[in-house]
Amino acid sequence: MDRSLCKTCKQPIASEWRSDRSTIKNNPLIYCSRKCSNSRGKRSEEVKNKIANTLKQKPRTAKPVQNSCIVCGDVFETSSSKRRKTCNKTCKNYWHSLKRQEYIKEHGSFSTLREIFTYKSTTIDVDSNLEKAGIVYLTDILGAKRIERFYSILNFWEGDAHRTFNPDFICRLKNGRTALAEVKQKWIQSSDHDYNRTIPLKKKVLEEYCSVCDYDMLWLDFDNAPEMKQIYKKILVERNDK
Numbered sequence: 001m002d003r004s005l006c007k008t009c010k011q012p013i014a015s016e017w018r019s020d021r022s023t024i025k026n027n028p029l030i031y032c033s034r035k036c037s038n039s040r041g042k043r044s045e046e047v048k049n050k051i052a053n054t055l056k057q058k059p060r061t062a063k064p065v066q067n068s069c070i071v072c073g074d075v076f077e078t079s080s081s082k083r084r085k086t087c088n089k090t091c092k093n094y095w096h097s098l099k100r101q102e103y104i105k106e107h108g109s110f111s112t113l114r115e116i117f118t119y120k121s122t123t124i125d126v127d128s129n130l131e132k133a134g135i136v137y138l139t140d141i142l143g144a145k146r147i148e149r150f151y152s153i154l155n156f157w158e159g160d161a162h163r164t165f166n167p168d169f170i171c172r173l174k175n176g177r178t179a180l181a182e183v184k185q186k187w188i189q190s191s192d193h194d195y196n197r198t199i200p201l202k203k204k205v206l207e208e209y210c211s212v213c214d215y216d217m218l219w220l221d222f223d224n225a226p227e228m229k230q231i232y233k234k235i236l237v238e239r240n241d242k
Contacts, residue, residue: 006032094162134183
């Protein structure tokens with residue numbers, strides 16, 4: 001048989017179409033295309049039975065391998081076909097929360113993109129109109145200076161699920177003290193939404209962090225900073241008028 005002709009359609013084989021290097025190296029090209037290769041003649045019953053018996057005798061099971069958890073370092077056994085990176089659900093949640101925080105630090109929240117906001121002597125990237133209101137409140141009401149984003153990650157746990165928390169701003173107050181500011185809307189205790197459910201936990205971990213670092217904590221929401229609500233409404237009106 002002429003090796004330059006396709007075994008199926010008998011047309012000349014123009015070029016190599018396979019992508020597997022080992023197949024190219026070890027097997028001559030006898031079909032002109034994937035279509036012709038898949039259209040090869042039907043297997044006989046004898047061949048089918050031989051393949052079936054072989055598969056029954058040698059079940060295709062993935063060989064277990066040992067892997068080291070990227071979170072806690074414990075060695076665990078996993079399938080070679082599914083190389084898990086973590087040893088259990090708790091470590092998996094921890095890893096996912098850290099990856100999520102990396103994304104937020106780079107791009108802002110998943111729902112909104114960050115933009116540059118300038119107010120008086122402060123130019124800063126924000127990801128919401130609420131944060132803009134927080135900047136105005138810090139500047140006009142509290143007289144804060146050197147307002148910058150705070151990039152350190154605070155860790156806390158909700159049951160067995162690891163969470164991360166990135167406070168919004170770090171600034172210098174009129175009395176010379178350094179403060180960390182977190183800007184929120186109103187906490188609704190009865191709501192089970194993620195935004196509301198974790199607020200008390202975030203507030204607690206921020207208090208503990210500020211205590212250790214000797215920072216002042218500013219938890220700015222519509223209850224603790226009522227003037228900020230009016231600033232927020234004004235920003236929304238100005239945005240809609242543009």
